[in-house]
Amino acid sequence: MWALTTVLAAAAGGLHVAAVGPLAPLQVPLRLPVWVLATLFALAEASVFHVSFRRHVHSRSMSEVPLVLGLVFARPDELVLAHLTGSALALLLHRRQPVLKASFNLAVFWLEACTAIVLYRWLLGGGTPVTPRGWSAALAAALLATWALRALAVPLAISVYEGRWQPHIFRWVLVASMVATVTNTSLALLAVTILWFQPAAVWFVAVVAVVMSCAYRGYGSWRQRHDSLERLHELTRIDEPMPTEAMARTLLEQARDLLQAEIAEVVLTAPRGNRPSLSLALGPDDRFREPRGAPLIEVVEGRRAVLARRNPSTPALRAFLHARALKDAMVVPLSGKGGALGTLLVGNRLGDVSTFGVWDLKLFETLANHASMALENSALIDRLRQEAADREHQALHDSLTGLPNRGLFHEQVQAAIAADVTGARVAVMLIDLDRFKDVNDTLGHHTGDRLLQQIGARIRDALRPCDSIARLGGDEFAVLLPAVAGAVAVRVAERIRARLCQPFDVDDMLLQVGGSIGIALAPDHGHSSSILLRCADVAMYHAKLSQSGVELYAPERDQYSPRRLTLVCELQAAIAGSGLAVHYQPQAELRTGRVVGVEALVRWHHPVHGPIAPDEFIPLAEQAGLIRGLTRYVLRCVLQQCQRWRSTGVDLTVAVNLSVRNLLDLELPDEVARLLVEFQVPARMLRLEITESCMMTDPRRTEEVLAKLRGMGVSLAIDDFGTGYSSLSSLGRLPVDEIKIDRSFVTKMLSAASDAVIVRSTIDLARNLGLRVVAEGVEDRATWNRLVTLGCDVAQGYYLSHPVTIARLDDWLRTRASQPVIPTAATWGAGG
Ligand code: C2E
Numbered sequence: 001m002w003a004l005t006t007v008l009a010a011a012a013g014g015l016h017v018a019a020v021g022p023l024a025p026l027q028v029p030l031r032l033p034v035w036v037l038a039t040l041f042a043l044a045e046a047s048v049f050h051v052s053f054r055r056h057v058h059s060r061s062m063s064e065v066p067l068v069l070g071l072v073f074a075r076p077d078e079l080v081l082a083h084l085t086g087s088a089l090a091l092l093l094h095r096r097q098p099v100l101k102a103s104f105n106l107a108v109f110w111l112e113a114c115t116a117i118v119l120y121r122w123l124l125g126g127g128t129p130v131t132p133r134g135w136s137a138a139l140a141a142a143l144l145a146t147w148a149l150r151a152l153a154v155p156l157a158i159s160v161y162e163g164r165w166q167p168h169i170f171r172w173v174l175v176a177s178m179v180a181t182v183t184n185t186s187l188a189l190l191a192v193t194i195l196w197f198q199p200a201a202v203w204f205v206a207v208v209a210v211v212m213s214c215a216y217r218g219y220g221s222w223r224q225r226h227d228s229l230e231r232l233h234e235l236t237r238i239d240e241p242m243p244t245e246a247m248a249r250t251l252l253e254q255a256r257d258l259l260q261a262e263i264a265e266v267v268l269t270a271p272r273g274n275r276p277s278l279s280l281a282l283g284p285d286d287r288f289r290e291p292r293g294a295p296l297i298e299v300v301e302g303r304r305a306v307l308a309r310r311n312p313s314t315p316a317l318r319a320f321l322h323a324r325a326l327k328d329a330m331v332v333p334l335s336g337k338g339g340a341l342g343t344l345l346v347g348n349r350l351g352d353v354s355t356f357g358v359w360d361l362k363l364f365e366t367l368a369n370h371a372s373m374a375l376e377n378s379a380l381i382d383r384l385r386q387e388a389a390d391r392e393h394q395a396l397h398d399s400l401t402g403l404p405n406r407g408l409f410h411e412q413v414q415a416a417i418a419a420d421v422t423g424a425r426v427a428v429m430l431i432d433l434d435r436f437k438d439v440n441d442t443l444g445h446h447t448g449d450r451l452l453q454q455i456g457a458r459i460r461d462a463l464r465p466c467d468s469i470a471r472l473g474g475d476e477f478a479v480l481l482p483a484v485a486g487a488v489a490v491r492v493a494e495r496i497r498a499r500l501c502q503p504f505d506v507d508d509m510l511l512q513v514g515g516s517i518g519i520a521l522a523p524d525h526g527h528s529s530s531i532l533l534r535c536a537d538v539a540m541y542h543a544k545l546s547q548s549g550v551e552l553y554a555p556e557r558d559q560y561s562p563r564r565l566t567l568v569c570e571l572q573a574a575i576a577g578s579g580l581a582v583h584y585q586p587q588a589e590l591r592t593g594r595v596v597g598v599e600a601l602v603r604w605h606h607p608v609h610g611p612i613a614p615d616e617f618i619p620l621a622e623q624a625g626l627i628r629g630l631t632r633y634v635l636r637c638v639l640q641q642c643q644r645w646r647s648t649g650v651d652l653t654v655a656v657n658l659s660v661r662n663l664l665d666l667e668l669p670d671e672v673a674r675l676l677v678e679f680q681v682p683a684r685m686l687r688l689e690i691t692e693s694c695m696m697t698d699p700r701r702t703e704e705v706l707a708k709l710r711g712m713g714v715s716l717a718i719d720d721f722g723t724g725y726s727s728l729s730s731l732g733r734l735p736v737d738e739i740k741i742d743r744s745f746v747t748k749m750l751s752a753a754s755d756a757v758i759v760r761s762t763i764d765l766a767r768n769l770g771l772r773v774v775a776e777g778v779e780d781r782a783t784w785n786r787l788v789t790l791g792c793d794v795a796q797g798y799y800l801s802h803p804v805t806i807a808r809l810d811d812w813l814r815t816r817a818s819q820p821v822i823p824t825a826a827t828w829g830a831g832g
């Protein structure tokens with residue numbers, strides 16, 4: 001700007017010395033003194049009016065009037081002097097322009113005066129000013145000097161000041177000033193002519209000049225209002241919904257432009273409470289930042305608009321403007337249906353002399369009303385977005401621990417596999433807590449929940465920041481190690497397990513839980529998250545069974561195959577849809593041949609594969625976690641049948657097989673009790689068969705379950721006796737009533753001496769312990785007879801009957817009632 005000013009001043013100085021200096025004054029009837037001219041220039045510059053264009057405000061004066069008067073009635077030097085001194089006074093004292101801006105303007109005026117003088121004299125030649133030639137010369141000089149020169153210099157200055165070239169300003173200044181220049185020059189020529197011939201009449205011209213000046217100013221502000229209203233109308237039409245922050249930015253731009261202010265600020269208060277939830281300011285450099293000071297408290301609390309003009313008389317307003325380093329300002333409240341939303345401020349009206357007025361305040365309030373509505377809509381949008389985000393979070397996280405859930409964990413694993421760090425492995429761990437159910441059952445869900453939260457945090461602590469942990473449900477957690485070696489994964493798992501084994505302090509109680517962890521690795525064991533999780537589950541199951549705590553997946557131990565996986569789904573459907581059948585195999589007293597009971601054996605007739613042996617699908621159900629449902633299903637069928645028999649006077653004990661996982665289920669006794677009540681079957685009619693291996697997995701827990709069942713009056717039998725490794729000593733402690741010698745010994749007891757020994761000693765042992773002995777797998781008369789001599793109590797086997805459907809069993813029972821008590825031949829074929 002200084003450079004531009006210097007160039008202009010140099011040009012003016014050169015022109016002055018070379019062309020203006022040597023000129024002689026014109027021959028005129030009167031001469032205007034310098035002070036009169038200077039006063040006229042000062043008046044002209046002091047009473048400027050404003051023409052605005054977007055954010056630019058151009059000040060226009062009537063300085064052509066003293067200029068043309070000076071061209072005719074003053075010495076050239078004196079005209080330049082009067083123009084510069086008069087204008088300088090007005091710019092610096094009245095309009096308080098900064099030195100740089102005033103210097104620039106004065107340089108323009110100097111150049112303008114010199115150009116006008118030189119042009120005028122050249123066009124006038126030797127003529128008289130008050131002839132058509134003289135008038136044309138003055139008009140042309142004024143047009144070229146003031147209009148053309150300013151039209152070039154002002155946009156140039158704005159472009160330099162704002163640092164970018166803005167050609168559109170040229171067009172605007174050109175058009176806006178031309179009309180004014182022609183009008184002002186005409187008025188000046190009228191004054192010249194009157195002064196020349198009849199100086200006393202110059203007062204009339206003065207009056208016209210004053211009226212014109214007022215008209216200009218009136219037109220200027222009318223234009224401005226019109227423009228503002230038009231823009232306000234445009235603004236209020238934009239009601240495209242957007243989030244609060246974006247809306248606040250748009251609002252600031254609108255307010256600043258609409259009210260021709262240098263800065264605009266918005267402060268939004270949080271609903272309930274005066275703490276700002278958002279505060280944003282827009283400065284003259286078009287950048288958004290934090291506002292520097294607090295908003296006017298009056299406005300926030302009193303909910304009324306405040307207008308602080310330049311140099312306000314109220315001390316409070318003066319202090320406010322001073323504190324914020326503002327020339328003038330307006331603050332309006334933003335309020336919606338639910339109360340105050342915040343405040344909006346604009347400050348530093350553009351243009352040297354203009355300030356905010358009452359009309360601007362009204363305009364601002366209108367904008368604020370519209371903005372309040374838009375901001376309320378924005379708040380609604382914010383809330384909807386937040387709710388959507390919350391819902392997404394909820395959908396992907398466990399509400400109790402805040403950890404990712406199964407769905408998100410799958411995604412994370414899939415992403416880790418896709419990330420493909422060469423040479424590294426992706427490890428997936430499945431952690432199953434050992435004694436969590438005890439805690440939940442004995443201390444309540446509240447304690448259980450707190451414990452789970454602590455467990456989640458403790459596992460997290462054992463991991464690197466890049467690892468993830470998820471809660472898959474119940475007491476099952478999963479961990480993802482994105483890039484590790486297999487051995488490291490095992491070490492991490494052992495670390496987690498060690499931490500889980502340390503007691504947890506929940507509600508002032510020290511709780512001891514442990515965990516079993518299974519690990520699967522990608523790409524070694526699979527390429528998809530579901531396969532990895534399944535492998536980790538198999539490994540975890542092994543860790544639990546072997547009580548090793550941590551196991552890496554070993555394919556050779558996994559009995560899953562695609563066929564088995566499909567079977568799991570189909571089995572699940574069969575259990576849920578009553579697709580399983582229960583067959584019954586009778587048991588008879590050896591001595592008398594009287595039928596005393598039946599064993600229930602589940603059957604699955606697969607629609608494609610035909611009958612599937614229980615030995616294949618029972619382990620499947622155990623591994624897939626379906627055994628609980630299966631057992632419940634069988635119990636229902638059996639107890640219902642028992643109820644029917646009892647109603648027809650048939651009194652048979654029914655035996656149901658349990659598997660390992662049933663005995664770990666602390667809810668089983670209650671469930672059995674419920675079913676007994678439902679079908680009105682006395683507990684003594686039900687016998688539950690368990691294998692020795694069952695009791696080895698978690699003796700403390702199984703014993704608890706068994707004791708409860710026994711306490712209810714349900715009788716218990718040890719199935720497949722002789723195949724397990726149970727110590728004979730533990731037999732005495734167990735609350736059982738019956739031992740079933742495994743069929744593998746019974747079927748061969750007549751041919752193999754060792755089997756005969758086992759059968760005999762088992763019978764002896766049982767008798768000594770006061771337990772009933774059942775021989776399974778009795779296939780012929782000879783075996784039957786031998787067992788009678790050995791003192792065995794009950795026989796079960798093909799010799800008596802295969803397991804059969806209930807209809808065939810009923811037939812069999814009826815026929816038997818009319819036949820010899822001890823069967824002479826196995827007359828019944830393979831059942832089912
Ligand atoms: P288990 O409890 O030892 O059942 C006796 C098995 O021996 C039955 O096989 C039966 O058909 C068979 N059997 C009966 N008499 C003779 C005989 O004289 N000679 C020979 N060689 N075998 C005989 P099944 O029905 O195939 O059942 C196999 C196993 O499946 C059962 O062995 C039991 O452990 C399990 N199982 C069957 N039903 C259920 C159930 O409802 N729940 C549970 N948890 N397991 C079941």
Ligand code: CA
Nearest residue numbers: 599657689719
């Ligand atoms: Ca059995």
Ligand code: CA
Nearest residue numbers: 719720742776
């Ligand atoms: Ca058995």
